[in-house]
Amino acid sequence: MTRHPHPTLRRRRAALTLAAAAPLLAASACGGGGDGDSVEITLAHSYTEDQPQHRCGAQVIADAVADADAGMTVEIFSNSELGGDADRISSVVSGDVDIDIQGASGLGAVYEPVSVLDAAYAFDDADHLARYFESEPAEELIEAFADEAGIRTLGAWSAGMRHFTANQEIREPADLEGLRMRFPNSSQFLLNAEALGADATEVAYEELFLALQQGTVEGQENPIVNVDAVSLDEVQDFISLSSHQANSNLVVIGGVWEELNEEQQQVLSDAVATAVEEVPGCVEEDEQELLEGWSSGDEMQVVDDVDVEAFRSQADEFLRANFNEEQLAVYEGIRESAQ
Template structure:
């Protein structure tokens, strides 16, 4: 073989190798599929949970440059609170927005947020959730296989009733539906009412039939379920703030790269600000709708009236303070309140 032919063959071989190398680069890049994360919640597309999920999707997909895609499953399509948590524990669901009490079976730390009249307003609640107490409660659930990465909001719970009440004495004998939560039941009974735990699906019929005199829920649930149309009063008791945990599967989280974890955490923190505002606006708009339609009369408790209800519950606070492992004392200290829980 001549030297010229050898040079030609070598050049051709080199060119083939170079072309193969460059041909593989786009093929490899194309094979890198984006990470898809699924988030589920149990409310409709009009709820704060869904608006927050949409914002999280928008922020995270933009922040990652399309490398992370978020799919949203509303209306309990991935199961109710318990099923969502179990799916996240198994790594079958990436993210969820379960009601906080559903995590109570895994840690006693969430119990502190079940105390009625713990917070006066949204500002106090957010200060605590974004501080040491919020971090401590979030940390306590990780042993169960899930991770709270952000605290969103369901807003405050209010009361609807066929009987007007503005002080604890007015509650005597009032049959009020409450969640099947021992602390809620004990609190309403301590205030003088007759607390009746009942499935949410049965509440409307029970109000219509007179089995119940009253119930308590956020404005979102009150309006969507039509409670305002079968009750004479909405009493703005603001008795319980609903922290909404954004929960992540620990199995999935631990498999993510540090860069992915950082982007998700940043997106969750940014979304938190938006969702809290969106939830407050939803409640305000629903309230304004009731005022306009005059379906029932809205009674707003003054700070002094709310303090009277809180004072009635202080023995309950002292009784359950030890089981909060110091969290109740930390909340009172952070909010500048003084009370002896011993």
């Protein structure tokens, strides 16, 4: 298979090659040599290195692969270094990027039914998401995704529930009326906005702080760890704990999977499984620390008496009425796994 690395990867690999050339040639001249070439796996994501998705996810995967010593290494490119979500998933399909940690809505660009994983109130919590991915409906969805897009899903985790922030409390759907709320530019997120009763404005995540500071938008929704990562507590007065969406992350791999031997495939699968176990706990610890800090400080007030059931019932009715047959089947499979 011919692979064409992302320009950033080409530049970095060229530098590494030049730096390593002299000692390698010297070793060759002396008759030395290794046991074979090591497979270099590129792993990309959009999170900062301080966030649990990196610390307890991507880094755990890379470390576990290194410890296994199976002739394989994982190089991480964080903070959207290899492009935004839409760019990276295209790069996985083309083979320019090997592994991506991606939200379900981003994956919907290559297989639309997967985006339903990001539907408002589809999942009750992180445990529900974990149960679903052990179910038969999830297996069928992931197999169909692989067949359609040529991308294998190695694992999935919740990186926290998404909540509203604004300069006023949001306790019920009526509180969203008249507010310009930022939502990501994806069909499922925009459908969620309608379902929740929000007036959606599309703003790139990288531009969100400035948009809130300048009043282009008045509020937004994100997991707690993302709110902290881009310092939204500096430009928002309230975080309302609506828990309206599980922030799903799927670990997906492209055609390089077929280049790995059985041992390497097992090592990589086990490494991802370890990260899947660790990320939710890391997220929860970070969330607790942040909420305690906000509750005791002056920057952002925590609203913990949101009428979640009012939002949930409104969203469920709207989504069931507006999903197509294939989307509705995925949604119902998720809801059936709730306890």
